[in-house]
Amino acid sequence: MLQSISWSQYLTSLILLLVCYYVYVGYKFYSWELLNLVGIKKIEPGVADIPIEEFKAKLVSENHAAYLPKETVDGANVLQSIKDEITAYLIATVDSIPSKNELLNALQVIIAKYPAKNLSGNNNSLHQFILAETEAIHPGVITQDDLPVIFSV
Numbered sequence: 001m002l003q004s005i006s007w008s009q010y011l012t013s014l015i016l017l018l019v020c021y022y023v024y025v026g027y028k029f030y031s032w033e034l035l036n037l038v039g040i041k042k043i044e045p046g047v048a049d050i051p052i053e054e055f056k057a058k059l060v061s062e063n064h065a066a067y068l069p070k071e072t073v074d075g076a077n078v079l080q081s082i083k084d085e086i087t088a089y090l091i092a093t094v095d096s097i098p099s100k101n102e103l104l105n106a107l108q109v110i111i112a113k114y115p116a117k118n119l120s121g122n123n124n125s126l127h128q129f130i131l132a133e134t135e136a137i138h139p140g141v142i143t144q145d146d147l148p149v150i151f152s153v
Contacts, residue, residue, distance in 0.1 A: 078114050079126065082111060082114055083126075083129055085110050085113075086107065086110055086129070086130060087133060089106055089107075089110060090133055090138070091137065093138070094137060097138055097141075098138070100146070103134070103141055103142060104142070104146060104149050107130065107150045108149070111126075127144075127147050130147065130150070
C-alpha cells in the first residue's frame with residue numbers, strides 16, 4: 001500500500017494538512033489579530049476615539065526649545081569642570097614634560113572651551129589653582145607672569 005503513494009502525493013497532502021491546521025489555529029486563537037491585519041478592528045465597549053482636534057493639539061504642544069542644549073549658568077560647576085580638565089591634562093603629561101609654550105597653549109585651549117562670562121568672578125581662584133597644579137606636576141615651567149597669556153583668549 002505504501003508503494004502506491006508517490007513522494008509528490010505525500011508532500012502535497014502534508015502541505016495541505018499543515019495549511020488546514022494553521023488556518024484552524026489562526027481562527028481559534030488569533031482571529032482578531034488576523035482581522036486587524038486586513039483592516040477590521042474590534043471595538044471595545046466603553047472606549048471612545050479621540051477627536052482629531054484633540055489629537056492635533058497634543059502633537060503641537062511640544063516645545064522645540066526644550067530639546068536644545070541648555071547653557072550652564074552655575075559658575076561653580078563650570079569652574080570645577082575646568083579644574084578637572086586641567087588636572088586630567090597635567091596628569092596625562094607626567095611622563096613627557098611639555099615645554100612652556102606647549103603647556104601654555106594647551107591650557108589656553110582648555111579655558112577657551114568654556115564661556116568667559118562664567119569665569120569672570122573666578123579668575124583669581126583659577127590662577128591660583130593653575131599655578132598650584134603645574135608646580136605640583138611640572139615644577140618651574142609656568143610662573144605668575146605667564147598666566148595672562150592663558151586668559152588672553
